[in-house]
Amino acid sequence: MRHQNVIGLGDQNASFRVYVENRPKMPQYQQLFDCEAVQAGDIDLIYQHCGNGWRKLFNVYAKLLCALDPKLFNFPTQAASWQQYRDQFLLQQASDTALLFDMPLLKLADNTLHLIAGRTHAKQLIQQGLACQLHWLNEEFAIDPSSKVLVTPYFDYRQLSNEKIEFSATLLRSLRS
Template sequence: MHAPSAGEIVAANSNHWRKIINLLAKVASPQEDDWRRFRDSDLFEHTALCFEPALKEEGCWHWIAGQANLQRFVSLDHHAAVLPEDAEIAVDGARRLLLSPYPDYRQLSNQRVARIREALAQAGFYGGVAF
């Protein structure tokens, strides 16, 4: 399957999707300051957006975001630990899960993205498989 271009998705949709894709790139980019290049050239080579309430593959990370979406995974067996400085974000490194508020700038400020990146780095995300 051909990986879509972030630019094509944004152009075909709305500003809403631009925000989601930018936040996905900010979190997933191996180099924090290089997220724009990562978004435009590599994002969908290493990540995917899924809309089914099930984890897709073993061995890859899953980011489940937004209160309504989190409810669809209520029966998911995990041990996600809430970040000490932010009770709305949790990471389960063993199960490779990130649980967070909806990916919107009002919900995920740059400060929150930095906290997520730090937690993912501690869990080995940036040396392993992306979302």
């Protein structure tokens, strides 16, 4: 199924979408008008040019995918480690993953999972008209099962620790099953 045009990095038709507020501060990403698959080595280039925060974001994204239930998600079975997954599959063509910089496009009959990285970003999207009914589980996590939306802490080791990655994986299992 083809999705509407979205702006970000990764697979244009991804069913696993993470939304962040800011783009990498590199000229080629400031002018994006669609979803562009990364090539091998692009993730390294982004964090070399844009700093450690981007390295953490990509690492946490890969760790989360590899923590998911392999009976419901194929990401954990594609690579021997999260590092290998990050380097060989994350955000590449046909990876079924995307990192997006715009408003989530929610369709009720769709099986797409939408992760909004950060409570502040989620609240901004709601103010901008994101039509979902978030149920806050605690200060950091919110879920809308009907729209398949999950709000997690920002993708950073301190905010989304390994324990919180496991909690996120449990919540994603409930959205997928």
